[in-house]
Amino acid sequence: METALRRESHFKTVRVSEQKVTTPGEKTRTHGFDQLFSGDPGEGFRVKTGIVELDEMLRGGFMPGDAVMLSGSAGTGKTTLAIQYLVNGVKLGEPGIYVTFEELPDQIYRDAKNFGWDLQRMEEEDKFRLVCTSPNLMLEAGDDSLLDDVIREVQSRRLVIDSLSHLEMFVTKDAMRTEAYRLVRHLKTRGVSSMLLWESPQISGAAFNVADAGLSFLVDCIVALKPVEIESSLRRALVILKMRGSDHDKRLREYEITPHGVLVSKPFSQYEGLMSGSPTRSMTDEAANSWAFAFAKNKQKHS
């Protein structure tokens, strides 16, 4: 009883339409493992992010039902990319759920609206759910996941957890792996493609640090976002570190957070040492740059 009360007070599903709660028997779609292994490539053969260049990097999108880790330090745009993934999923007819442990609903609605994404309208249309909860409640629920009701309600195909790093505050490192494994397994059995956000501890330095908590082997795909310093400017790099069962683009590509969301652009072909956070240009590129400066630019500089 006490647990139920706490769940009610902490676990907030925004716009839960009680009239439309469905039971597993009332499913209108194939679900869970049935869908994953039905052999019907149809709409779900690849889970498209809706970001054309990122889908190209993923050779069409994520594998259906895969657990994807989106790793990056503060300010790299993890939340933006994750919401964009869900919004684009809705556009492609795949309802999504956004579970957040840190931000309040109004804040998320407002931020999303700045990118032109009306999450509230999507909720009214039962294509999206925003779940604000605390990690400990999620951990308490065990296998009887708090998310099940919401997943059934909107027939969700995509789910984002923002962020897995918050779980780390409540459990030990060993228990963290167990909890993460339980969560990933739980979502997979329900046929949900999950995106788990992971906050890397540093904004500079050599490591992406996704392996610290021993989580990298639990997930099927790791997309890392990395701030890099290039000529005293902070730019952002995106790389797919791992993708089980599929080829993928191994190059680091630049991305920007635009008023319309994340925009992935060309690879950083002229730089070396991007993973260190302080890349340098190759010697020839530096020389070519210097050559251009001498002939084409310095007149403008000195005029």
Add this chain to the structure above:
Amino acid sequence: MKQRIVGPLLLPKTNRNIPEPDITGSGRLPAPGEHKPPGWRPSLLGTIPLPLFIGLIAIFDLILPPPSQLGSGLRFEPAYLNAILYTVFVSITSFFVAYISLKSYLQTGFTVLLVLGSASLALGSTSILGTWLANLPGQLNAGITIVNTGGLCASIFHLAGGSTTSTGTSIENAPRVRKPLSIAAYVGVLSFTTLLTIASLDGIIPLFFVLGVGQTPLRMAVLGSSAALFAVSSVLFARLCFSSKSDTLYWYSLALGMTSIGTLAIFFGRAPGDPISWTGRTAQFLGGIYFLQAVLTAFRRPHPTPS
């Protein structure tokens, strides 16, 4: 068994490793007047050969007899030597310049870089083709035609590049057109070289050189124009290098100057292999070394990225 945090709420492990800015030691701000930019001191050694070669050409022109009276003892022209030297000192160095210009054009999109790259490619490709062809029996005129016409073409490109750089009117191409434009330019230059070679071998182009008689007025016009255009380009880049204090431009302008003197020497030459010819050739080879030096300065002294 899950473990719970007890006691005061711990800060998350995230974001705790952000380094604080270093305000001591090397990171401190310089005191007013403390920072003095290093002065620009170009190597004056590179300029010495310029008057030296001009003097030598003048002396040889005064003392050497006309072509019809030039004895074989005054000619030194072993087979393939000239071709080898041109390949090493003119063609290869020109290809380096063409490569770095292409790369920097693709990076920045400034058309002047493509023009300079085309100039170097024209000089390099015609030099290598012409000098090797000249060694074939009966093809001396064809070889000379190719080398001299290529030189004129390169001097026109250099003048265009020099005037554009001096006026700062270089157009910046959009990234999507850079690759096709550069391919068109370089393929165009190589096509020109090929056509020129075919036309020279077929005898379509009027004679440039007649063995035993000397050079024709056409060749003199071509060489004279090339020398003048190289000289003007050299002055344009020299002016710019002193205002911008650029080592790259300094060596580039000297290279053009040496090429101009070399071309001028051939203009006054009596026959291939005579002392004036070798003076001019040496000047051109030194010009090639200066081109290479210009490229090396770009490798050694990186400039900030053009904004």
